[in-house]
Amino acid sequence: MFFDISVPFAAATPPWPDDVGFSCGWTCRREEGSSVNLGVLHSSAHVGTHADAPLHVHSSWPASESLPASVFVGEVQLIALPADHDAASDITVEVLQRLLGAHVPTRVIVRTGCSVASGTFPANWPALTADAATWLVQHGLTLWGVDAPSVDRRTSTALPVHNAIFGGGAFVLENLALEVVPIGRYELLAQPLAVHGADAAPVRALLRAIREK
Numbered sequence: 001m002f003f004d005i006s007v008p009f010a011a012a013t014p015p016w017p018d019d020v021g022f023s024c025g026w027t028c029r030r031e032e033g034s035s036v037n038l039g040v041l042h043s044s045a046h047v048g049t050h051a052d053a054p055l056h057v058h059s060s061w062p063a064s065e066s067l068p069a070s071v072f073v074g075e076v077q078l079i080a081l082p083a084d085h086d087a088a089s090d091i092t093v094e095v096l097q098r099l100l101g102a103h104v105p106t107r108v109i110v111r112t113g114c115s116v117a118s119g120t121f122p123a124n125w126p127a128l129t130a131d132a133a134t135w136l137v138q139h140g141l142t143l144w145g146v147d148a149p150s151v152d153r154r155t156s157t158a159l160p161v162h163n164a165i166f167g168g169g170a171f172v173l174e175n176l177a178l179e180v181v182p183i184g185r186y187e188l189l190a191q192p193l194a195v196h197g198a199d200a201a202p203v204r205a206l207l208r209a210i211r212e213k
C-alpha cells in the first residue's frame, strides 16, 4: 500500500506569494486544426512538492540536475510535531530528540500541519534552528522533508537551514502532503525530475509501509 504524499504541480496549488504559479499553455489545439494538443509548462520550480537544489541559496552551488537519485529512495521516518507546537516555535535539538529518540535516521520527514496541501499558503510554520539542522547532518541525516513550503521560516532571507543542510551534503523535500499519513517508518519512493539548470525540481513522492518482521 502506498501513500501519495505529493502536492500536485498544478494551477490550483498556491505558489509562494509573488512567485510564479503553475500554468499550462497551448502551442496548438486539436479544435484549431492541429493533429495534437501540445502543452507548454510555465511555473516556478517551487510549486507543489519539490526538491530545492543547492543553487537555490548560492549561485556557485550545484543546480537541479545534480540532485542525487539515491537520496530520495529508501527508509524514512515520518514524525509529527505535537498538536500544541506553535507555528512560531522552533524545531530545536531537544524537540528532535523527543521525537526521534537517541538515533538520527538517514531520512526524516516532519509534519508541521502548516502546508499548501490545505489549499492555502500558510501564514507561518515551524522550522529547524540552524543548530538543529547542523546537528542532524552531523549525525548522518541525508534528507529532511517537510509539509511546509520551506525548511526555513517564511520571513527568513538568510535561509540558515537550507545553508546548513546543503553545506553538510544533505538535501530537502518541501510541500509534502502528510495530513492522512500515520507517523512511523516507511520506504520513500521519490524522485526529482531530471531538470537541468534550475534551482529546484518537481517531485512525485510516495511512502510505502515497511512490513516489520
Ligand SMILES: N[C@@H](CC(=O)c1ccccc1NC=O)C(=O)O
Binding pocket: 016, 019, 046, 052, 149, 150, 151, 153, 154, 155, 156, 157
Ligand atoms: N523568505 C524569502 C523568500 C523565500 O524564501 C522563497 C521565495 C520563493 C520561493 C521559495 C522561497 N524559499 C524557500 O525555499 C524572502 O522573504 O525573501
